[in-house]
Amino acid sequence: MNARSAAGKSGVQISAVRLELLAAVLGIMGTALVILQARWWLPRVHANPAILLLLAFVPLLAAVFIALAPRRMELEPAHAYPARSAAVWFNLGVPVVLTIVVMAVTGISGNFDNFAGFALVLAVNAGRNLRNWISCLMQPHMDARK
Numbered sequence: 001m002n003a004r005s006a007a008g009k010s011g012v013q014i015s016a017v018r019l020e021l022l023a024a025v026l027g028i029m030g031t032a033l034v035i036l037q038a039r040w041w042l043p044r045v046h047a048n049p050a051i052l053l054l055l056a057f058v059p060l061l062a063a064v065f066i067a068l069a070p071r072r073m074e075l076e077p078a079h080a081y082p083a084r085s086a087a088v089w090f091n092l093g094v095p096v097v098l099t100i101v102v103m104a105v106t107g108i109s110g111n112f113d114n115f116a117g118f119a120l121v122l123a124v125n126a127g128r129n130l131r132n133w134i135s136c137l138m139q140p141h142m143d144a145r146k
Contacts, residue, residue, distance in 0.1 A: 041107070
């Protein structure tokens with residue numbers, strides 16, 4: 001049995017740190033694309049600059065608020081996921097789908113302000129992934145304390 005067939009049987013794994021980092025980057029880039037679309041493609045009266053500024057800071061604010069929120073139970077975090085698992089598809093697919101939906105709806109309607117809530121969902125999801133990434137980075141240190 002060679003190394004290639006052994007790797008094929010066990011499946012490709014993606015680490016939780018890498019998965020959460022990729023999902024956070026996709027969410028932040030999606031939020032940036034939505035902001036750029038609203039700022040440069042739409043008329044200023046249909047894209048409130050205050051909402052765009054708020055949207056730019058929502059991923060960081062969401063990461064902080066989610067980190068400070070009390071949890072009812074602690075789940076044992078996974079260290080790696082099979083590359084074709086539902087968790088990987090969900091974590092990487094949600095930011096992409098939300099970005100496409102927000103940009104399409106905003107572009108078709110020509111009004112960002114009416115659909116800013118969808119953009120906030122995208123940004124909060126990016127913040128959640130950012131918090132999860134930091135949590136995955138801190139996990140070895142927390143395990144060492146126990």
